[in-house]
Structures are given as structure tokens and as C-alpha cells.
Amino acid sequence: xxxxxxxxxxxxxxxxxxxxxxxxxxxxxxxxxxxxxxxxxxxxxxxxxxxxxxxxxxxxxxxxxxxxxxxxxxxxxxxxxxxxxxxxxxxxxxxxxxxxxxxxxxxxxxxxxxxxxxxxxxxxxxxxxxxxxxxxxxxxxxxxxxxxxxxxxxxxxxxxxxxxxxxxxxxxxxxxxxxxxxxxxxxxxxxxxxxxxxxxxxxxxxxxxxxxxxxxxxxxxxxxxxxxxxxxxxxxxxxxxxxxxxxxxxxxxxxxxxxxxxxxxxxxxxxxxxxxxxxxxxxxxxxxxxxxxxxxxxxxxxxxxxxxxxxxxxxxxxxxxxxxxxxxxxxxxxxxxxxxxxxxxxx
Numbered sequence: 001x002x003x004x005x006x007x008x009x010x011x012x013x014x015x016x017x018x019x020x021x022x023x024x025x026x027x028x029x030x031x032x033x034x035x036x037x038x039x040x041x042x043x044x045x046x047x048x049x050x051x052x053x054x055x056x057x058x059x060x061x062x063x064x065x066x067x068x069x070x071x072x073x074x075x076x077x078x079x080x081x082x083x084x085x086x087x088x089x090x091x092x093x094x095x096x097x098x099x100x101x102x103x104x105x106x107x108x109x110x111x112x113x114x115x116x117x118x119x120x121x122x123x124x125x126x127x128x129x130x131x132x133x134x135x136x137x138x139x140x141x142x143x144x145x146x147x148x149x150x151x152x153x154x155x156x157x158x159x160x161x162x163x164x165x166x167x168x169x170x171x172x173x174x175x176x177x178x179x180x181x182x183x184x185x186x187x188x189x190x191x192x193x194x195x196x197x198x199x200x201x202x203x204x205x206x207x208x209x210x211x212x213x214x215x216x217x218x219x220x221x222x223x224x225x226x227x228x229x230x231x232x233x234x235x236x237x238x239x240x241x242x243x244x245x246x247x248x249x250x251x252x253x254x255x256x257x258x259x260x261x262x263x264x265x266x267x268x269x270x271x272x273x274x275x276x277x278x279x280x281x282x283x284x285x286x287x288x289x290x291x292x293x294x295x296x297x298x299x300x301x302x303x304x305x306x307x308x309x310x311x312x313x314x315x316x317x318x319x320x321x322x323x324x325x326x327x328x329x330x331x332x333x334x335x336x337x338x339x340x341x342x343x344x345x346x347x
Contacts, residue, residue, distance in 0.1 A: 052216040053201065055238045059225045060245030061296035065123035070245040071222055072131050078220035079211060080204055081132075082197075084227075085143045086189070087151045093141055102134040120294060138204045138211065142196035142221075144189055157181045162276055164322045171319065175272045179254075183261035190230055197234075225249055226258055245297075252300045253278045253307070273315045277307050277332070284329035309339050 058074045061067045075081060085092065092113060098104030106129035115121035132139070144150050160174035201219065205211050223230065225244065234240045251259065253274040260267045281303065282289060293299050307315075318335070322328035 050202070050205070051212065051214050053238055054216055054218050055234050055240040056218060056220050057231050057234070057240065057242040058220060058222040058245070059228065059242060059249070060222070062121075062124065062224060063296035063299070064120040064294040065127040066295045067245060068124055068127040068131070070243075071128075074220055074222075074243060075131055075135070075137070077218060078137065079214065079217045080201065080219045081137045081139045082142050082200070082219060082221045083139070084221075084223040085141050086154075087146045087148075088141050088143060089146045093139070096132060096139050099129055099132040100135050100137050100139055102136075106130050106133050123294075138208045140200040140204055142193045142200050144192055148192075150185060150188060150192075154182075154185055157185070159279065162280060162319070162325070164319060164324055164328055166320070168273070168276075168316045168319045171276055172269050172272045175275050176267075179257045179267070179272075179275075180261055183258050186226060186258065187229075187262055190227060193230065194233060225251070226255060226262070228259075229262065250297055250300045250304065252303065255300075270312045273312050274307050276319065277310075277315055278303060280325060280328060281307075281332070284325050285333075306336060309336065 056074060056078065058071055060070060083096070095104055095109050095113060099106065099109055106126060109129045110122070110126055114125045157178060160171070160178050162171050201217070211217055221230070228242075231240060231242045253271060257267050257271055257275060259265075260271075289299065289303065293302070310318075314335075318328060318331050322331055
């Protein structure tokens, strides 16, 4: 579903009305600075006696084991593996390296790092650890470590609470602010990853001398689908390929808004209204949603298919009529039944 180009702005009486003006965002100067810094550093240093570096990027969601399956083939071909690990701790890096060497089993890793509170994340972790086990692949992190200030700032940028029965425009504004901060932090994170790429490869060359004898080193970066800007800049200085876990990739409304902000594209109030609905559905009906499918892509399709049945005004009216999330959830389901059956499991 494509989001329209019109921005819904507040009129003087507090109502929302469509206008042609889109959400303004300051010029994205960080991209030019990142590019200049990246180009100066890498063109000077990467040629200095190192093997040729080839980058493969594997893009996928992180919701369940099904999102990891496509990683296995890419992993088997790589010489170096750089997984996405926001807020990582040294113990986790040591665990992954122990898995690769065979000194740590997947069961041992799951006892410490498996997310037992979420069966889908636990199945994802289990499959991930199995892929790495006894592979002998050198592993490093280029992502933000736990000690970085961005970790705390990310925690402080909390998903805003939806106040039912109040002016829906306030909810829209709070969601917009959250998305803008979240997207700006993702951009800062990508800058950090690009700066860390070569130093981490150099460190692995020191500890794995067998790599230095290769004419070409295949480096696999596995990361979420929001970070497609990495491919744009890496391919300027490396032979770089990218693969998505599934195509076409369908994003949840929250992910779509993040990407729009990162790519300096407009996001209107219609999109933010759907984000508010998406969040509320997950909070009120998480058990139902999780039974639809284990596949993150199919789950995103099912949710968007349901929410897309409602117009902006209909979504707004439900939020302002309901006194709390339970009343809203019942109202949403009943009105959804009036126009379309509640989504059945996606096969």
C-alpha cells in the first residue's frame, strides 16, 4: 500500500484536515558528511596491502526462526561474518566465537542468551546459533556496543502511550516525534557501522592469518531491512551485493515510516494513524496476531490488509470514541467483521 503525498495538518479548531504541504524535515547533511569521511578513510587505507574485500549484505526481519532460514546459504559462503547486534556486550561476542569454534554448543548459548519470554525470538535464536555452530567462521561486530551513549538514548525514546477518548491529533504528533528520533538514531548507527567496518576486518586479519593469504575475502553483513542505505555507500568502494530473505519485502507501517524519514521522503498523518492502530492491535491482540503465522513478512501483510480496510477518519473516530484500549479493541474487531472477515492464518 502506497501512502499518499498529502500531509494532514491541524486546522485552527483542532480538527485534522488534508493539505498539500508535507512533513518538513531539515536537509540531510549527515549523508554527505558520512560519504566524504567514508571515502577519504577507506580509499586511503583499504588498498594498503589488504586482500580484496567483497561485501554481501543479507537483509531480513528478526521476528522468528523463519526469518533466519535464508541466512544459512549466505553464511556458508562467507569468510568473515558481521551480524547486526545493537547494544552488544563482550560476553555475547565471545559466545558467538565459541559457537563458531565448537567450544560452545547452541544449547549452552540458549541458556544464557535465548529469549525465553518470547517463543518466536527463542526459535530465532536457536536457529541462528545452529547456523554458526562449528562453522569456524571469524566473527566481529561493527554495531553499536552496550557502552555507547546511543544505547541509552534509544531506551529513552519510548513508544508513546495512546490516550483513548482524547484528541487524536495529539497521538499523531507524539508518534511523529517518536519516529523522527528513532530514524535519526538509526542514521547515526549506520555511520558508526561504516566507520567500524575496516578496523574490525583488520583485527580479524591479525587473529586469523589464514585470511591474509586469500586474494579476496567474502564478508557477510546480516542486518534488518531498514538499513538499505548501507548498501548504497558500501558499493561505491567495494564489490557489494545484497539479498533479501524474501521478495517482495512488505513492511509494517512502523517500519515504513522509519524508512521514509531516513530517505527524506514525506510521511503523512494517514500513515501515523495506521501506526497507532498497528501498535494498539499488537498490545490488545498480540496472542491472536502471533497465531496468524510465524513468518514476519506474512504477518505484516495480514496486519496491513486488516488496517487498510479503514479510512483515516474511521480510525480517528474509533480512537476518540473509545475510553480505553479494551473498548477500542472490541470496537475495532466488530467493525472489521462488518466489512471483512478477521484474517485467517497466512499459508
